[in-house]
Amino acid sequence: MKRPYEFTAIFRHAGALDVKTMLGELQGLVPELLACSPILNGWFLKGNKKAEALLYEVFDQDGPTTAAIAALTESLKHDVDPRIVSMWNGRDGSEGASVQYVGRLMPETSMMVLRAKPGAFAKDWQLVKELVLKSVAVWRPTVVTVESAGYFDKKVFKDRPGIGWMLYLPRVLNVQQVPEARALVPVLGADNQQIGTIIVSVIDAPFSEENLEHVKIANAIEIRLVDQDLLPRYEDL
Numbered sequence: 001m002k003r004p005y006e007f008t009a010i011f012r013h014a015g016a017l018d019v020k021t022m023l024g025e026l027q028g029l030v031p032e033l034l035a036c037s038p039i040l041n042g043w044f045l046k047g048n049k050k051a052e053a054l055l056y057e058v059f060d061q062d063g064p065t066t067a068a069i070a071a072l073t074e075s076l077k078h079d080v081d082p083r084i085v086s087m088w089n090g091r092d093g094s095e096g097a098s099v100q101y102v103g104r105l106m107p108e109t110s111m112m113v114l115r116a117k118p119g120a121f122a123k124d125w126q127l128v129k130e131l132v133l134k135s136v137a138v139w140r141p142t143v144v145t146v147e148s149a150g151y152f153d154k155k156v157f158k159d160r161p162g163i164g165w166m167l168y169l170p171r172v173l174n175v176q177q178v179p180e181a182r183a184l185v186p187v188l189g190a191d192n193q194q195i196g197t198i199i200v201s202v203i204d205a206p207f208s209e210e211n212l213e214h215v216k217i218a219n220a221i222e223i224r225l226v227d228q229d230l231l232p233r234y235e236d237l
Contacts, residue, residue: 003149005121007114010237011141017083017103019072023064028138032131036122039095046086058087081105094119123206132168142237144168150209156222159233163218165207166200173197180220
């Protein structure tokens with residue numbers, strides 16, 4: 001599989017959408033990104049040209065850099081809704097990865113999308129699961145999906161999120177409800193009560209839309225969830 005993985009979190013942003021807040025939220029994912037792959041380290045603001053983009057490193061050991069905050073504050077000074085922050089890992093080809101954070105004021109939905117080529121992404125589902133858990137802690141999303149880019153055309157319901165490799169829903173789910181899942185990971189809130197579930201379709205290999213068995217499992221999970229009215233439509237997120 002040569003197409004990138006796409007990690008998408010959809011949420012409603014409760015607070016202000018100033019640059020420092022948005023960058024601080026993205027920085028919260030950095031340890032889990034680095035755990036997924038050593039290539040997901042060293043993030044730069046995206047620019048029109050590679051040399052321009054490499055001018056602004058987004059994070060250092062103290063948090064979002066002064067240079068990145070200043071550059072984004074200037075570029076977004078006339079943008080209120082949406083506010084878009086984009087960064088990439090400074091690599092091309094099979095090691096390339098990018099993050100786009102599209103922030104919108106409530107009640108509109110915001111979105112964070114990580115796109116990473118297979119060479120820049122984890123092959124172990126447990127590492128990807130940790131990234132999902134962190135995104136839930138940062139944004140309390142209405143859905144998180146992790147899938148290969150080519151899976152969109154193979155999912156069952158085009159008006160709903162696909163399962164792909166894994167899907168987070170803010171619902172308590174059990175094995176009886178989703179018997180096709182290879183793993184169901186409970187997600188706990190600050191009070192140690194379950195607030196959601198990560199549904200995992202494949203645990204013995206990275207998910208690939210080129211693997212017919214992987215697609216078959218993901219499709220079966222989607223049908224099972226829709227039959228029970230457990231998989232929301234995009235318009236309802």
